[in-house]
Amino acid sequence: MAHGSGGPRGDCLILGIETSCDDTCAALVTRDGVIRANVIASQGLLHERYGGVVPEIASRQHLEVLDSVVDDTLERAGATLDDIEEVAVTRAPGLIGALLVGVSSAKALAASQRLPLTAVDHLHGHVTASMLGEDPIEPPYLVLVASGGHTFLARVDDPSEYRVLGETLDDAAGEAFDKGARLLGLGYPGGPEVDRLARDGDPTAFDFPRSQPGDGLDFSFSGLKTSLLYTLRDAPDGDRADLAASYQRAIVDALIARLEQALAQERLDRVALGGGVAANSELRERAAALDAHVWVPPLELCTDNAAMIAGAARFGRAIPYPDYFDLDAAARL
Ligand code: KG4
Numbered sequence: 001m002a003h004g005s006g007g008p009r010g011d012c013l014i015l016g017i018e019t020s021c022d023d024t025c026a027a028l029v030t031r032d033g034v035i036r037a038n039v040i041a042s043q044g045l046l047h048e049r050y051g052g053v054v055p056e057i058a059s060r061q062h063l064e065v066l067d068s069v070v071d072d073t074l075e076r077a078g079a080t081l082d083d084i085e086e087v088a089v090t091r092a093p094g095l096i097g098a099l100l101v102g103v104s105s106a107k108a109l110a111a112s113q114r115l116p117l118t119a120v121d122h123l124h125g126h127v128t129a130s131m132l133g134e135d136p137i138e139p140p141y142l143v144l145v146a147s148g149g150h151t152f153l154a155r156v157d158d159p160s161e162y163r164v165l166g167e168t169l170d171d172a173a174g175e176a177f178d179k180g181a182r183l184l185g186l187g188y189p190g191g192p193e194v195d196r197l198a199r200d201g202d203p204t205a206f207d208f209p210r211s212q213p214g215d216g217l218d219f220s221f222s223g224l225k226t227s228l229l230y231t232l233r234d235a236p237d238g239d240r241a242d243l244a245a246s247y248q249r250a251i252v253d254a255l256i257a258r259l260e261q262a263l264a265q266e267r268l269d270r271v272a273l274g275g276g277v278a279a280n281s282e283l284r285e286r287a288a289a290l291d292a293h294v295w296v297p298p299l300e301l302c303t304d305n306a307a308m309i310a311g312a313a314r315f316g317r318a319i320p321y322p323d324y325f326d327l328d329a330a331a332r333l
């Protein structure tokens, strides 16, 4: 039997597969949380012209490239299918057609090697992404996940589960960035564009609302985008960089205020950030200045990736071969 040259047999590799949205991802992670390969084939350019992810295009593209993404992952790790001891796949939540491609491929791969399969909650992946790598965060900790599809605060005491403390009642923080960018005439995805433009602007030039719905830890971002719309209508010649900086400041203020509130409420001193918005330079800076130990994973572990899925599977329950044949993807948890 041929084995990979990248590590001895017994390295116990978990193959992760993630296709919940518009990135086709595969990764190899050891039981100890060492990432041996993490491949992300972004479909960003395919969707850019539509200003958002087109579900049908996403599923077709996953189908087209997933096999080669898995091959590439094995090659980068110097491994073969024989080195894998478990397959992990995102089962929910996400675009149902996109998820189905990953789940069917994972089942076929696992079955062909008679391996166990772990069905992973995508959000559990984001929540435990900071437990990977050389300096893993250890529970108990607080985690802020802010992406294009989700924004929530959770508490982790046991890595196999998380308790949501608060979440967005409307738009996700990444969605607020994307919609704001669109109003400002910037490209998609808008977060990085706003981030870049904001560096040249005055964050106090415009006063956008910091919505804090209720006394709990929930978020709301939809009013902010409406406020930007009105500001642009009333001051069409407003400086774009000032607008971007002020708009970003309002989003980051809301996220940081809830983080501080949660830290005090939960009496925790460890925080992890996750999701694509964790790439935001102002959020990273402000989080680092909190009175807590803060873990911000590298960018490729913040945005959607399969290493976090394989990583989360370490804390999940593997379904033995062949009991997973009727496993189904689900758009919602
Ligand atoms: O986690 P992710 O890759 O995909 C989802 O699961 O949604 O997050 C994508 C989101 C997009 O809304 C994008 O605009 C945002 O993350 N984003 C950023 C930055 N980079 C990506 N938002 C603010 N600043 C950034 N630098």
Ligand code: ZN
Residues within 6 Å of the ligand: 122, 126, 147, 275, 303, 304
């Ligand atoms: Zn995600």
